[in-house]
Amino acid sequence: MGESANGTPVRPPPPESPLRNSKYSKVIVVDNFFSGTKDNLKRWMGHPHFEIIRHDVTETLLVEVDRIYHLACPASPIFYKHNPVKTIKTNVMGTLNMLGLAKRVGARILLTSTSEVYGDPLVHPQPEEYWGNVNPIGVRSCYDEGKRVAETLMFDYHRQHNISIRVARIFNTYGPRMNIDDGRVVSNFIAQALRGETMTVQAPGTQTRSFCYVSDMVEGLIKLMEGPVTGPINLGNPGEFTMLELAQAVQKLIKPSARWEIVDNTPDDPRQRKPDITKAKEILGWEPKISLAEGLPLMAAEFKQRLEISDKK
Ligand SMILES: NC(=O)c1ccc[n+]([C@@H]2O[C@H](COP(=O)([O-])OP(=O)(O)OC[C@H]3O[C@@H](n4cnc5c(N)ncnc54)[C@H](O)[C@@H]3O)[C@@H](O)[C@H]2O)c1
Ligand SMILES: O=C(O)[C@H]1O[C@H](OP(=O)(O)OP(=O)(O)OC[C@H]2O[C@@H](n3ccc(=O)[nH]c3=O)[C@H](O)[C@@H]2O)[C@H](O)[C@@H](O)[C@@H]1O
Incomplete structure (x- = not known):
């Protein structure tokens, strides 16, 4: 345990914390708590180098910082489709505001873009050079096209104003402390199996995704x-699974008697997705370490605690 300038003992940051191995030692979290929760931040509250501001990034933010991790955006399809206009505004106005902040204070800014910029990809696996196959007027467009515009804004500010930028295209990431009713597939299947409900495999079930464990992602972003x-x-993690394979993996892990059913899907669901991570490996020296088989039990254990389900059968 170290000591801060005013003598208050300072807890060392946990291994997954951006504070570790970083010269940037103070963190300001900005969130409007649309899909996030303060519960996930409770262990940091009261820490002298930590601050939370309830704020919507579609409004101007005035803080002094060196690094901006711009993650704010509804990310689960059920959340972003709930208010598509707000989702676009968050991507466009929110990114403009964060870039304005970066410009004013001379900070470097990182945008968490998404594999959804590749749409329903016709190239597989997806390299960064692929321009994508995105429906501009569909129900997912507020998110997909919103992130595409956010990327454009990042590069225009970089070229026009010389802002230092970083753009990550994240592929499906999961882990402990996700909202139990987030609506994304890994959290849905784990929560359904634990609650004794039928897992909802959206048709056809042969669509694929590549699932990355959260601590790997945090390391990649830093x-x-x-x-x-x-x-x-x-x-992202290049391991590729169909949704039926994921349901089977969750069944094997949580309850052999767990069942799934095929339910209706929503339009424009990508049929296949797998990252080409050659660049991340060669340039950043990064690749994920935690396989789906290792990550699922870690998430299931934490979901069990929150759902207060004991291991006694
Ligand atoms: N998890 C993934 O699979 C994945 C994949 C690709 C990209 N991403 C991107 O990573 C980022 C984080 O995703 P996540 O999975 O942690 O989602 P999440 O929903 O858990 O977190 C998003 C956070 O942004 C906050 N937020 C939303 N709108 C806001 C606004 N207008 N102002 C301030 N805060 C706002 C939410 O309250 C929440 O805390 C998002 O930008 C998402 O698009 C995530
Ligand atoms: O990684 C990405 O780039 C994007 O991935 C996800 O989007 P999506 O892949 O649609 O995520 P899910 O909602 O978890 O769906 C994954 C697959 O599971 C299926 N699914 C979902 C939920 C469910 O209960 N059952 C089910 O079979 C969906 O039809 C889809 O084929 C995230 O929601 C986005 O925030 C993120 O940007």
């Missing part, structure tokens, strides 16, 4: 932020 290139760089 390496990109402190690394030498702007990106865009794919960050």
